[in-house]
Structures are given as C-alpha cells and as structure tokens.
Amino acid sequence: xxxxxxxxxxxxxxxxxxxxxxxxxxxxxxxxxxxxxxxxxxxxxxxxxxxxxxxxxxxxxxxxxxxxxxxxxxxxxxxxxxxxxxxxxxxxxxxxxxxxxxxxxxxxxxxxxxxxxxxxxxxxxxxxxxxxxx
Numbered sequence: 001x002x003x004x005x006x007x008x009x010x011x012x013x014x015x016x017x018x019x020x021x022x023x024x025x026x027x028x029x030x031x032x033x034x035x036x037x038x039x040x041x042x043x044x045x046x047x048x049x050x051x052x053x054x055x056x057x058x059x060x061x062x063x064x065x066x067x068x069x070x071x072x073x074x075x076x077x078x079x080x081x082x083x084x085x086x087x088x089x090x091x092x093x094x095x096x097x098x099x100x101x102x103x104x105x106x107x108x109x110x111x112x113x114x115x116x117x118x119x120x121x122x123x124x125x126x127x128x129x130x131x132x133x134x
Contacts (some may be wrong), residue, residue: 023057059130
C-alpha cells in the first residue's frame with residue numbers, strides 16, 4: 001500500500017505545483033512591498049500575508065487531491081490490480097472487478113454510486129469546515 005501511496009503522491013504533485021504557482025503569481029506585489037516597508041520579516045510576511053491569501057487555493061487543492069486519491073483507479077489497477085489478496089483494494093478497483101470480472105454489473109454500479117455519494121458528502125463537509133475558518 002505504501003508503494004501505491006507514493007505513486008499517487010508523485011502523480012498528483014505536478015497539479016498541486018501548478019495550482020500554487022498560479023496562486024503565488026496572483027498575490028499583489030504592493031501588499032508584500034508595503035509589509036516590507038513596515039519592517040515585516042520574511043516569516044511574518046508569509047504567515048500574515050501570503051498564507052491567508054493562499055487559503056482558497058489551499059482548500060481547493062486539498063479537496064481535489066483528496067477526491068483524486070479516493071478515486072484513483074488507474075494507478076492502483078495498473079500496479080497491483082487490488083492485490084496481493086485485497087491489500088490494495090480500493091472502491092474503484094472493487095467496483096470494476098465486481099462489474100467486469102465477476103459479471104455482477106448491478107453491484108458494481110451500486111459501489112460506483114456509493115463512491116459518488118461518499119465523495120459528495122466528504123466535499124460538502126470539507127468545504128463547510130474550511131469556510132468557517134476563513
């Protein structure tokens with residue numbers, strides 16, 4: 001499972017870097033310059049200006065990475081196909097195997113629907129919790 005997690009992290013790192021790169025470019029230079037003129041050091045500028053301005057991007061990135069990790073069929077199926085045994089079995093792989101290997105299409109579709117509902121509930125809860133802190 002560690003190998004699959006490492007491959008998944010490697011797979012999603014590029015997207016995170018692009019999102020944060022774009023967000024950092026959109027921080028107004030005037031705000032950072034005025035903080036520097038007020039003798040704020042680098043750590044103060046980061047925690048009091050940069051990080052609060054990056055919070056919406058941080059929330060979006062964490063939500064995207066969580067959802068993409070939850071439903072990452074390709075990496076797990078190509079690397080392990082849910083094995084050995086069921087040690088790397090995740091819901092998308094389980095749904096695929098039920099539907100197409102065991103010819104149980106209805107149950108495979110039900111598992112897929114459950115994944116969509118689970119992702120929607122997790123997204124809703126996460127966005128609610130992150131809004132209360134902003």
